[in-house]
Amino acid sequence: MNLDEGWREELEIAFAAAEDELRTLPAEFGELALRLLGRSNPLINGGRANRISYLLPYWVGENVRAPIELCRELAIGNLFAMLHFFVLDDAIDGDAGWSSADRRRLLPLGQLLHGLFYRKYLGRFPASSPAWDRLSEYMKQWAAAMAREADSAADPRDFRALAGKAAPIKLCAAALLLEAGRPDRLSAMDEAVDLTLATLQLSDDYADWREDLAEPDGNAFLTLVRELLGEPDGRVPDEKAVNRALYHRGALGKLAELAEDHGARLSSIPECPPSLLAFQRSMAEELRRAADGIDEEVNRLLRGDRLSGLLANLSGG
Structure with missing residues (x-):
């Protein structure tokens, strides 16, 4: 079973939308973020990322008959969260092969990505939602x-x-x-x-x-x-x-x-x-x-x- 192929069209839409938003970041951070996203795209190179990060919203949504638009928004939000944790892990490890200039950008980029993730979820779930307790x-x-x-x-x-x-x-x-x-x-x-x-x-x-x-x-x-x-x-x-x-x-x-x-x-x-x-x-x-x-x-x-x-x-x- 090709777990990516069944969702190819949706993944194309989600990754393209994430790219568009990353391009709105300051150039020195946006370029770095786009490189990370490109490594994670399974439709381009197999992806660095764990597929569950961006496919889980579709899998669960399919089970509860959620609107595909909601699943897509959460998948895009998960892409930003996934990149945030990639950056955080690399910053903690300190030996992930980054240049000294890129390494200085990691934590600020992580904060920007975290903000994009929150914006996606807050657009669907207000601050009063019990989802935030979870x-x-x-x-x-x-x-x-x-x-x-x-x-x-x-x-x-x-x-x-x-x-x-x-x-x-x-x-x-x-x-x-x-x-x-x-x-x-x-x-x-x-x-x-x-x-x-x-x-x-x-x-x-x-x-x-x-x-x-x-x-x-x-x-x-x-x-x-x-x-x-x-x-x-x-x-x-x-x-x-x-x-x-x-x-x-x-x-x-x-x-x-x-x-x-x-x-x-x-x-x-x-x-x-x-x-x-x-x-x-x-x-x-x-x-x-x-x-x-x-x-x-x-x-x-x-x-x-x-x-x-x-x-x-x-x-x-």
């Missing part, structure tokens, strides 16, 4: 997740904590439910989105494990690796250790199991939009295919009696 809660979840990342290793089994860094995404789902007169569904929708965001984090952590070896505590897959190898939390694994966990301890298969467990729980939530479930399943299936590929490679090596040599090499022997 945003306050989601921002607390985000802040707690950021603090945890600095203090302790990511827990691959705690889906709420894994989802925390992307918690503000949930605002669009809450807003649409409130607009539809269904506040009773907020808790279930929060859980559905959290399970999906946690699966996304597991998938991203596996994809990024080499880049995260220098600071492994923020990577849930590397936490799982250390568990499987019996390594203490303070010890940083190297690439050989991770490969040993992959080929000898079935690390990726265990990660795929966690994603599949999230999917089973997600499918039991009646409020879960079908497109959200499809997105989660696509990630879980991708992890399972990768794990099966490693198992097939191990079996091939066993048939050729070369596995012991590989494991000895991974062990440094």
Whole structure:
């Protein structure tokens, strides 16, 4: 299932509208923002962004029969919020490859993007709307997740904590439910989105494990690796250790199991939009295919009696 293709026309409209608004920013910030938006456009280059950021309003809107115009406005607002958090993450990391001149613009640009996001949502939901109470809660979840990342290793089994860094995404789902007169569904929708965001984090952590070896505590897959190898939390694994966990301890298969467990729980939530479930399943299936590929490679090596040599090499022997 091509999750972008089904919404191609809407994504073209939303990204074009976001571009138009970014062009109204002061030139030194607008150019930087447009570069970031271009990297995030899945219809151009696959996109840097998590698709859930801008597709969730359409997925939830489809479920509650919201007007497409409302879904579009929230998707555009989410694009600005997404870029805001990209900029904030890069400013916090300090090593994202920005030039010194661009780095000085990051935080001011983040504030401008945050203002554009608020303007989009306030145009649809006045300050008195309970949606803003939900945003306050989601921002607390985000802040707690950021603090945890600095203090302790990511827990691959705690889906709420894994989802925390992307918690503000949930605002669009809450807003649409409130607009539809269904506040009773907020808790279930929060859980559905959290399970999906946690699966996304597991998938991203596996994809990024080499880049995260220098600071492994923020990577849930590397936490799982250390568990499987019996390594203490303070010890940083190297690439050989991770490969040993992959080929000898079935690390990726265990990660795929966690994603599949999230999917089973997600499918039991009646409020879960079908497109959200499809997105989660696509990630879980991708992890399972990768794990099966490693198992097939191990079996091939066993048939050729070369596995012991590989494991000895991974062990440094």
